[in-house]
Amino acid sequence: MPRLSPEELRERMARDLPGTVLEPTPLRVTPPPAHGPQPAPFVTTDTVVAAEQLVQAALYLRDTLGYAFLSDIAVVDYLADGVFELVYRFYTIEGGDGLVLKVRVPREAPEAPSLTPYWPGANLHEREAFDLFGIIFTDHPFLRRIYMWDEFEGWPMRKDFPKQGDKYIGADE
Amino acid sequence: MFKTEELQINIGPQHPSTHGVFRMLVTVDGETIIDLKPVFGYLHRNHEQIAEQNTYLQNMPYTDRLDYFNSMANNQAYAMAVEKLAGIEVPERAEYIRVLMVELTRILNHAGALGFLINDMGMWQTQLAFGMREREKILDLFEMASGARMMCNYFRFGGVVRDLPPEFMPKLKELLVAMPAFVDELERLLRENEILMQRAEGIGVLPRELALAYSVTGPVLRGSGVPYDIRKAEPYSVYDRFDFDIPVGSVGDVYDRFLVRIEEMRQSKRIIEQIVEQLPDARGGHINPKARQNVRPPVGDAYARIESPKGELGFYLVSDGSPRPYRYKVRAPSFINLTPLGDMCRGYKVADVVVILGSIDIVMGEVDR
Numbered sequence: 001m002p003r004l005s006p007e008e009l010r011e012r013m014a015r016d017l018p019g020t021v022l023e024p025t026p027l028r029v030t031p032p033p034a035h036g037p038q039p040a041p042f043v044t045t046d047t048v049v050a051a052e053q054l055v056q057a058a059l060y061l062r063d064t065l066g067y068a069f070l071s072d073i074a075v076v077d078y079l080a081d082g083v084f085e086l087v088y089r090f091y092t093i094e095g096g097d098g099l100v101l102k103v104r105v106p107r108e109a110p111e112a113p114s115l116t117p118y119w120p121g122a123n124l125h126e127r128e129a130f131d132l133f134g135i136i137f138t139d140h141p142f143l144r145r146i147y148m149w150d151e152f153e154g155w156p157m158r159k160d161f162p163k164q165g166d167k168y169i170g171a172d173e
Numbered sequence: 174m175f176k177t178e179e180l181q182i183n184i185g186p187q188h189p190s191t192h193g194v195f196r197m198l199v200t201v202d203g204e205t206i207i208d209l210k211p212v213f214g215y216l217h218r219n220h221e222q223i224a225e226q227n228t229y230l231q232n233m234p235y236t237d238r239l240d241y242f243n244s245m246a247n248n249q250a251y252a253m254a255v256e257k258l259a260g261i262e263v264p265e266r267a268e269y270i271r272v273l274m275v276e277l278t279r280i281l282n283h284a285g286a287l288g289f290l291i292n293d294m295g296m297w298q299t300q301l302a303f304g305m306r307e308r309e310k311i312l313d314l315f316e317m318a319s320g321a322r323m324m325c326n327y328f329r330f331g332g333v334v335r336d337l338p339p340e341f342m343p344k345l346k347e348l349l350v351a352m353p354a355f356v357d358e359l360e361r362l363l364r365e366n367e368i369l370m371q372r373a374e375g376i377g378v379l380p381r382e383l384a385l386a387y388s389v390t391g392p393v394l395r396g397s398g399v400p401y402d403i404r405k406a407e408p409y410s411v412y413d414r415f416d417f418d419i420p421v422g423s424v425g426d427v428y429d430r431f432l433v434r435i436e437e438m439r440q441s442k443r444i445i446e447q448i449v450e451q452l453p454d455a456r457g458g459h460i461n462p463k464a465r466q467n468v469r470p471p472v473g474d475a476y477a478r479i480e481s482p483k484g485e486l487g488f489y490l491v492s493d494g495s496p497r498p499y500r501y502k503v504r505a506p507s508f509i510n511l512t513p514l515g516d517m518c519r520g521y522k523v524a525d526v527v528v529i530l531g532s533i534d535i536v537m538g539e540v541d542r
């Protein structure tokens with residue numbers, strides 16, 4: 001099976017799953033530098049899909065295109081635009097480049113469908129994303145903190161998490 | 174009639190078999206495992222958050238601390254991600270030196286991992302000492318090249334920090350001559366060994382389909398019979414120039430993973446022999462002289478992955494144009510390889526858990542990050 005480029009993937013998905021692919025709006029990376037030229041906004045070349053259609057799109061990649069190997073789920077906090085971007089990375093076992101699906105969820109209500117029912121390997125990725133960013137994966141069978149302890153409050157990898165004055169530091173003294 | 178009751182017990186976090194501080198919440202019925210949940214976080218230091226406050230170059234020694242057995246492999250994956258992001262070219266000679274270092278790392282990792290695995294089975298210390306003895310020789314080479322034995326910090330963007338010293342190659346050739354005897358000895362001692370067969374054969378079976386669904390990589394995936402190796406599947410660096418095979422298992426039990434690791438050591442040796450042949454003709458120096466180390470990559474993202482000794486190690490970087498990464502994410506192989514631990518242990522005995530965990534080959538520095 002020939003490997004697809006992101007453009008070909010968008011074409012195929014626009015044909016087979018109309019309405020799934022969204023226009024990749026540019027995202028601002030924060031914080032802008034104090035002096036010097038302002039960085040250009042980040043326009044992704046990967047495929048952005050709507051959160052509600054993530055499962056449909058992922059299963060299309062797996063069952064129709066043969067990209068059955070879910071390798072990684074990363075979260076990026078775009079504070080200036082108020083979104084979290086979830087980056088899903090799929091590969092085929094035959095080899096070659098992978099395909100990327102990106103999903104954007106608002107920071108106020110960070111909810112995305114879980115892929116764990118379809119890929120049990122997504123389990124720990126999603127728990128990590130929940131633990132560090134507070135992304136709620138609906139239908140996840142065991143969405144609990146994984147690194148931090150259960151009573152911990154806050155989401156340590158978010159860009160607005162305070163780096164100083166943590167209430168847990170020095171609490172015993 | 175006797176009746177047994179289910180019991181929940183903790184194995185770890187302080188337990189000699191857990192290779193660090195790692196807890197397994199086990200439900201047992203007598204000696205049989207009914208359920209197992211891995212619990213981690215005892216070594217969590219929010220590596221990614223700290224890395225986002227460092228400059229790109231400052232993170233290079235910090236990646237050493239992820240999988241502290243394989244600092245060279247971590248260096249390579251990170252250097253490749255930054256080079257992809259910033260568009261830095263690597264000279265041919267530097268690529269050869271990099272691959273040489275990572276293949277040496279693979280040998281020392283597997284020698285150590287097999288030693289610990291046999292240790293977990295109760296064949297106390299002898300085998301581990303064998304593996305550690307070989308590991309020392311490779312660490313001496315690392316010390317020669319980088320100045321450090323474990324936290325090598327050897328790679329730079331566009332190459333490696335310094336060229337190989339003149340005494341390196343003779344020592345390496347000595348090692349290559351002595352190496353087959355070590356691997357053969359290890360295999361002869363263990364392949365038909367009664368204790369190993371009893372403890373490993375048919376234990377911790379991970380079927381092919383399950384291994385794929387669970388996204389495991391590295392020797393665990395290949396032990397389950399999937400010939401997936403990123404060095405072949407998506408060749409990076411100069412791996413497309415070497416002739417080597419991917420060993421695969423058939424059943425997916427502990428024994429298969431053990432055999433895959435033994436064979437991988439032989440294949441790494443094959444690659445190193447080809448490097449020794451081709452290195453003198455390689456063009457360029459040990460580093461790209463135009464590559465700036467205090468990089469400010471343009472706005473964008475990049476993901477680079479390598480076949481580290483434990484599986485797919487990937488770095489996802491997002492740049493905002495500043496000297497510090499906006500997002501730095503590690504795809505750690507031993508973390509993801511722990512996902513199917515519960516399924517692999519179900520139905521086996523408590524004593525098998527220790528062996529199954531040892532056969533996955535985890536490092537808590539990477540799991541907890």
